[in-house]
Amino acid sequence: MNRLQSIAHGISRVGAIAGGALLLVASIVICIDITMRYAFSRTVGGADELSGYALAIASAWGFSAALLSRSHIRIDTAYVRVKRPVRAALDLLSLTVLTFFFALVTWHAWGVLRQSFVSGSRSLSEIEMPLVIPQGLWFAGLAFFIAVALLLLARALLACLTGNLDRLFELIGSKSAVAEAEEEIAAVEQAFEAEHKQ
Amino acid sequence: MTAAVSLIILLAVLGSSIAVAAGMGLTGVILNQIYSTMPLTRILGELTWSTTSNFILTAIPFYIMFGEILLRSGIAERMYGALVQWLSWLPGGLMHSNIGSCALFGSVSGSSVATAATIGVVAMGEIDKHKYNEPLFLGTLAAGGTLGILIPPSINMIIYGVMTDTSIPKLYLGGFIPGFILTVLFSLTVLIACIWRPHWGGEKISTSWEARIRLLPDLLPPLVLLMIVVGAIFFGIATATESAAVGIVGALVITAWRGRLTLTMLRDVCEATVRTTALVVAILVGAFFLNVVIQTIGLTQQLSRLITSYQLTPVQVLMAVIALYLVLGTFMEELSMMISTIPITTPLIVQAGYDSVWYGVLIVLLIQTAMISPPFGINLFVIQGIRGRGVLSDVERGSAPFVIALLIMIALICIYPDIVMWLPRVFG
Secondary structure (H helix, E strand, O other), X not given: OHHHHHHHHHHHHHHHHHHHHHHHHHHXXXXXXXXXXXXXXXXXXXXXXXXXXXXHHHHHHHHHHHHHOOOOOOOOOOHHHOOHHHHHHHHHHHHHHHHHHHXXXXXXXXXXXXXXXXXXXXXXXXXXXXXXXXXXHHHHHHHHHHHHHHHHHHHXXXXXXXXXXXXXXXXXXXXXXXXXXXXXXXXXXXXXXXXXXX | OHHHHHHXXXXXXXXXXXXXXXXXXXXXXXXXXXXXXXXXXXXXXXXXXXXXXXXXXXXXXXXXXXXXXXXXXXXXXXXXXXXXXXXXXOOOXXXXXXXHHHHHHHOOOOOHHXXXXXXXXXXXXXXXXXXXXXXXXXXXXXXXXXXXXXXXXXXXXXXXXXXXXXXXXXXXXHHHHHHHHHHHHHHHHHHHHHHHOHHHHXXXXXXXXXXHHHHHHHHHHHHHHHHHHXXXXXXXXXXXXXXXXXXXXXXXXXXXXXXXXXXXXXXXXXXXXXXXXXXXXXXHHHHHHHHHHXXXXXXXHXXXXXXXXXXXXXXXXXXXXXXXXXXXXXXXXXXXXXHHHHHHHHHHHHHOOOOHHHHHHHHHHHHHHHHOOOOOOHHHXXXXXXXXXXXXXXXXXXXXXHHHHHXXXXXXXXXXXXXXXXXXXXXX
């Protein structure tokens, strides 16, 4: 299971980086589009559509990365004030509801993808993108998210049954806002130190 | 009745620390089960696809990415150094540079957390060097950071604009003058505090006209980016999303020029962007679904009927909403607070006769207040995290005077709505 999770971690990281790269490329295409529009009064076409796909795909793949780093936002005002066993129960509840709701989303996303496949839909624009391509990548991200969520749920339940609450918190506990803030700061500090080395 | 039940379910679900995205979705599913015979969950696939592939929403990851690049680009430190020369002769010294740097950085960044973190890291070392009153110094950073979402661009304004169908360029224009006034109010707060207690203001910083002129070029990168990103929108050259894309490329060019552009840096930027984007989008998916359910079961109409039956005046409605946000803002995470409430409060306020652009700016001011209101204020955590010593209550204490400044600002735009509406009228 440990190995399974580190594989999942690896895949979701690659997914996130690829998603980010997709967004980066989209932003460059948009810049070219604007330049063309003003310099030559013509457009590349489809730049906005492509960046829309980039957002859908990147966020679907980002869901699992956020889950593995325990970053999905939770209101922990009550959470931090209850005893450890209650906290563990809340963690399990939160993950169960998250899995349930997004499984519902993924199930219906499959319907959307199947429909596009059956009817061979293309986007209503000059690039006439076969919708199966972006929707397929989007659905794959969602499906992977559900797989990761189920894996985490299984591991957390196991940890709970063996009475290893520390392990459970490590897997699915709510990360405090302070810890969140510290991650944001780490990136800035790295940049700050790099400047001073120069 | 429906309204009360809905609110109780939502609060119970979110309060039990269920992930906000799923909590809103679950509330939608439950309300759908109780009040509607139509199985609305069927639309979840189409709804998720159409909202997440919406071009306007791509502005969100673009601004997040823009911010991630900026904070790694090293422009903040030089900008701070230059502003020290220009602003620190005032009583309160560097604390004015803190606020000024936050305002300038905020005018290119769309996020308050990023603004507070970036300027905070640069400024933190100065407290001991110049013997400042620590809480007040920390307060200027926490409060100054909140300017990130008021001065355009602003990720929160984009979310508000998309969720309530309000023009994003008009929201940006609306935030401009309040952003400027609030910056002055923050500086005045420091000024008053340091005239009242001169020793809070630290040791005098030596400045000279020669240094002021020499360091001016360091202000150029943020000013150029500001011109590109905000100017393009105001003059109608590019949409908000397009200008964010241009900002990314501009920031990359500056980073490359500073010799900071590496593959590792780009990889970190991509990863961080997608993770933050996913959090926001997950909540939006839950919220959009809940929104559809709420509309189908007629919750908003019911609320407005309730208001009519109590014969509340528009001002009373407004005061009630402001009070609600001030209370929620103390303990609720700011982004979740905004996304989960605006679909309900905006129709009420618009129906009471207020402009949705004006209300968007008011919401942003209320979120800023929430960001520095304990116990949950994200900017308080950011600044305490950078400081890495002492207790959180120092930051809370130091931020308190700025909460008052924010409340004054809120009162100002309520009394003189034209502070917000003048620019959108002239340019719109």
